[in-house]
Amino acid sequence: MLILMYAYLQRPTQYQVDNNKVIICRPIGSVQIAIQDIERVDRIHHDLLKDSTKGGAFGYFGVFDTDLGRIRFYATRRDRLVMLTRKDKTRIILTPDQEDEFIQSLETKVSQQQEV
Numbered sequence: 001m002l003i004l005m006y007a008y009l010q011r012p013t014q015y016q017v018d019n020n021k022v023i024i025c026r027p028i029g030s031v032q033i034a035i036q037d038i039e040r041v042d043r044i045h046h047d048l049l050k051d052s053t054k055g056g057a058f059g060y061f062g063v064f065d066t067d068l069g070r071i072r073f074y075a076t077r078r079d080r081l082v083m084l085t086r087k088d089k090t091r092i093i094l095t096p097d098q099e100d101e102f103i104q105s106l107e108t109k110v111s112q113q114q115e116v
Contacts (some may be wrong), residue, residue, distance in 0.1 A: 004057055011058035012074045016095045017105045020113075022084070024074045024094065031074065036113045037086050041106050043099065044081035049073075060093075 009028035016023040022038070024031040048066040058074040068091070075081065075095040082099055084092045084106075095101035 006096060007057045007059075007061075010061050012076055012094070013088045015074075015094050015102060017102065019109070022094075022106065033084065033086070033107045035106075036069065037088070037112075038084050038106070038110050039089075040085045041103055041110060042083045042085070044083050044093070046076050048081065048093065049078055069073070079109060 002004060010026060012024050012026055014025040016025065017035075020035050022033040022035065024033075048068060048071065049060060049064060060073045060078070061075070062069055063072050071083070071091045071093055073093045075093050077095050078097050079097045080094060080097075082094045084094065086092070094102075
């Protein structure tokens with residue numbers, strides 16, 4: 001029961017792009033990623049978790065070994081994957097509902113930060 005409660009509190013409920021950060025909203029507290037730390041944004045078109053034995057009751061969160069290497073997931077499903085690659089080469093997977101708008105907004109913010 002406690003494990004289910006913990007998983008429920010860790011699940012992402014919303015993804016927001018602010019002027020200087022990406023916010024992953026969760027019931028137990030948000031995770032923030034500075035836009036200046038993001039090197040690139042990519043859409044992933046295949047199931048990175050196809051060989052994983054970890055499943056999620058309320059999503060997929062934590063570090064997973066994938067065919068692209070070790071990636072931190074803050075995901076609510078296994079499709080509509082958006083991968084953020086940070087300048088330190090760590091990768092993060094998000095699953096926004098409106099992925100096109102999310103990617104466009106984030107790419108605009110990243111390019112503005114790179115121009116400065």
